[in-house]
Amino acid sequence: MKYLIFANRARKEGFENVERLFEAIAFAEFVHARNHFEALGSVKDTAENLQVAIDGEDWESEEMYPAYRAVAELQNESMAIRSIDFALQAEKFHSEFYARAKRAVESGRDIEIGEIYICEVYSYMADLKVERCPVCGAGSERFRKF
Amino acid sequence: MKYLIFANRARKEGFENVERLFEAIAFAEFVHARNHFEALGSVKDTAENLQVAIDGEDWESEEMYPAYRAVAELQNESMAIRSIDFALQAEKFHSEFYARAKRAVESGRDIEIGEIYICEVYSYMADLKVERCPVCGAGSERFRKF
């Protein structure tokens, strides 16, 4: 995660090779984490993983972000409040999508979903290509397709 | 990181849309983390980020993995030892690449490096396309290009 943030910054400073280096090593670290996880026997099946994901998302929107928000309000940090509110709304969507996926997987099917677009500014998630982000106004070139 | 591991597992179980959903939401979480980081003012410049990366890699290969390894040896966990040894060797390479990048960036240049290939089995890193991974024997289709 840290390396991907650094990659982003390297690109902004014009160091494109350093950007690729951070991205490549971030992938290597993912391979390590996955291997250590597997050696510990802690990768469960997809239905269980989806429940872990739902629980994590719900904990974020019900406990974590409200606590952050209270602190940010107390300190009048308007930029932090803005960033928290966007994230909070996004976590609720994540939880709903994971819940749909879990229902599908539990009945032995894949989730029915087309291309997924994520705005790289505040992570707005759309299931069809939009001209502009309805949250931040960014153009479609700022959306990443999955 | 967790979501990317879950994505990998979903693919193995044949749920390709769930795989994409995990990947898309992992990217959304990256956007959140980056935004919170930026709101806290903690994204430094690339030269400083490279030093943070070097320190982290060195700490892993000098402190963290040797400690893990000692525990794994004590418990005769041969699979864990194997996974640790591969990771340990990789962290040393990461540190060297980051050090090269830092020297370049500090003299105002980008690092000179071509395509980077990472084996998805044990993260072996190569700077030119290889037929087979010299560590695990995987074919070139198991390498990801950056």
Ligand SMILES: [Fe+2]
């Ligand atoms: Fe690692």
Ligand SMILES: [Fe+2]
């Ligand atoms: Fe989320």
Ligand SMILES: [Fe+2]
């Ligand atoms: Fe947006």
Ligand SMILES: [Fe+2]
């Ligand atoms: Fe998040």
Ligand SMILES: [Fe+2]
């Ligand atoms: Fe590393």
Ligand SMILES: [Fe+2]
């Ligand atoms: Fe390999």
